[in-house]
Amino acid sequence: MAQTTQTRPPGPDDTASVPLTKPQLPGWAPALAAVVAFGAAALVGLLLGWGVVGIVAVGWILLLIGLPAWSTAVEGSRKGTDRLVGTVVWSTLALALLPLIAVLWEVISRGAPALNATFFTASQSGVLGAGGGIYHAIMGTLIVTLIATVISVPIGIMAAIYLVEYGKKNRLSQVLTFLIDVMTGIPSIVAGLFALALFTLIFGPGVRMAVGGSIALSVLMIPIVVRSTEEMLKLVPDELREGAYALGVPKWRTIVKVVLPTALGGIVTGATLAVARVAGETAPLLLIVGTFRATNFNPFDGAMATLPVLIFSEATRGGLQEYIPFQLERAWGAALVLIIIVMALNLLARVVGSYFSPKTGR
Amino acid sequence: MSTTETERTPPREPEAPRGVSRRGDTIFAGLAKGSGLFIMLALAGVALFLVLQSLPAIGASGENAYGADNIVLYIWPLLFGTVLAAIIALVIATPLAIGVALVISVYAPRRIARLLGYLIDLLAAVPSVVYGLWGRETLQSWVFPIYQWLADNLGWIPLFAGPVTTGRTILTAGIVLAVMALPIITALCREVFAQTPTMHKEAALALGATRWEMIKMAVFPYSRSGVTSAILLGLGRALGETMAVALVLSASGVITINLISSQNPSTIAASIALNYANASGIKTNVLIAGGLVLFVVTFAVNFLGRWLAARGQAKG
């Protein structure tokens, strides 16, 4: 058959009957291999006194060699390669989730002891070592983030409306889309420098003002809001718009009464995620808002404490050796509070998203 | 948005003067366009202020330039550190992110895949300062014995020359940055992998390909530019990250590729964060000039990433 010049289609050899069954490892083979590999590693490791890291590493290597080798022997080399890649790929997942678990565990176990009533109601005013709370920083974070939201959300939504509803593919909207992409990548510290430079120009050097932090956060937040709103508006079917136009409804009312309500869930989700994203930003606040040990409710006057900056400054403050444990406990406590706030916002966004999401029946 | 309410046209009056609705349209369109223009203005403002405030730094030297002879000599080691830390981060994060993205988009059953997607998104939700705190307080003590082992056994490789006296090295900073870049790269890779046309995946499977062979034949060739752009956007994130590095790194501003010694290069962002408080006069301008350089570098990287992504989409 091989060296023919025949033009007939190639036909399989008539006598051959190729078996479809191939020896296969049972479904529980990977689990067994994992148990054996890690068990063997643990046994040897305990005898030789390796640490947990050593046992896990050796067990993993055993699994990585053992399962593909077993599979190659039974199922052939192609399946063996497939098993090898599968093991590697699932391992990357485990490795990627490790820091998440480690960070959350560390923050909860070291932050929880710090939480008590005083922690939430007192400031650091007059506190040197133990005691005091982070009330001032919680308030500061709320104020700074709230102002940033008030600036960013309307501008972001209106810009997205322009991009989707008005500026369809014209020059301005193309440039704008590009610039918003650029803005998404601005490092947060550069946004802080911008606010610092702007306020230095207006108020002179050494200025500290919470509203400056809000402006810096807005620079980071606006592109996120525009992006997510744009995506949501694009999902609104054109039939809805045309239906409204056909009734003689002016364009702006169509947008306000038909398009925006349809996309509302997605827009709120996007905005909430944007808030969650900037609530934990530190660098810009460090530059322009600064730190303050007492409570300050006026965003236009002087420095204000915020949670992220408090975490940073308590962790790096140094000072008297006997104070350091208290500073660290405060930093971890504040980290726990900050994570709870950010996670709550994320959760809220998901709930809002699934609550409002159009029911497509799937 | 409040203006939309003040310009209300009564819905049940067809003969309402045309001009009202037209005025409403004009105002609303104007507001929308104005917001767009405002954003452009803001971005121009960022660039303009950075440039203006950087100009005085050009002549800075000696004490004003943090001991460097001129602004270039001040920024260069920082830029080196910035890029080094980001590259370490990507070397660690990229394979992990591609693996995780494959698990979510190909390997895991759909329900588990959704859950895993949420978990990876949570990784992105943790504020950078918390990662910094974790790196400074926890991770550094975990990696310290590993660094000692590396220095003892692989010390002949310049990267691991040591001596190891602290866990707070540029490698640790790179690991923390990798954790932070991972969710971005994963999310983008996931999207690209998921967009591989089913018909190409089925073509491979119908030829009798195993899962991995299907990935090699159908998924990877299709997503090459998308994955590259994901890596670049992750790089953009790692370059600009401030707090994690500022908290983790014990920096001394040297240029070295020794990843585990106590003599570590600093990064632009971290040095701004750590020095701004004591800066005044020309020193402030020097820091802002550093910020400008960072801005330009991240801009270039992000631009390249977006361009590749757009090109990939146009092609696919």
Added chain:
Amino acid sequence: MAKSIDISDVNIYYGDFLAVQGVNMTVKARQVTAFIGPSGCGKSTVLRTLNRMHEVIPGARVEGKVVVDGQSLYDPSVDPVAVRRQIGMVFQRPNPFPTMSIYDNVLAGNKLNAKKMKKDEADSIVEKSLKGANLWNEVKDRLAKPGMGLSGGQQQRLCIARAIAVEPQVLLMDEPCSALDPISTSAIEDLIHELKSDYTIVIVTHNMQQAARVSDETGFFNLKATGEPGQLVEFNSTTKMFSNPDEPATEAYISGRFG
């Protein structure tokens, strides 16, 4: 050698949704069997169970028996990869791998098994398969060009060449002409006639004339009722099916009274 396929009591599910119920038929070797019926009645679903492509869709599963040459496809010891290797498939839309050349597309399946193939051996497989797919004369001068550069009909014949390059026993075709113009369609139909002498062919089509032209036997699928699962209404020789079907429903469909 081409193989026959015995299908008995097959139920096909998507998750909890029963898509096709109680299919029994025997697909004869070296014949063309056509599946016809209105959209959404499960013709393609049944086709995809014949080489275990159905289970690629998350949540999909199959009950019952599909036996090829005495081997049950859904036996736990059967390797789906080996099944797909023996039972080739051509899809509704031509799907050559976009990053591969024509040459590499043809060899895509062969390369999976033989890591190192001699150049002349590979060349002869490519030539044989492309000749088998009636495409050789059109592409022999541009084998290194990407497969996506061909016309739709050529791409589909390239996919057929790719499927027969691994010398399968059965060739499944899922509406292979629905995305093609009439001239390309007729080229493919001629090809099906030629391939019949070597392969068992199952073709899904919603074009009754096509079924009448190319097939020896025909299965008519329909929904029991709206919202009910699909079922095999009648399975008969094509001549009988189109002249004097047993079931009134088949008659109604073929004479164009519905669907």
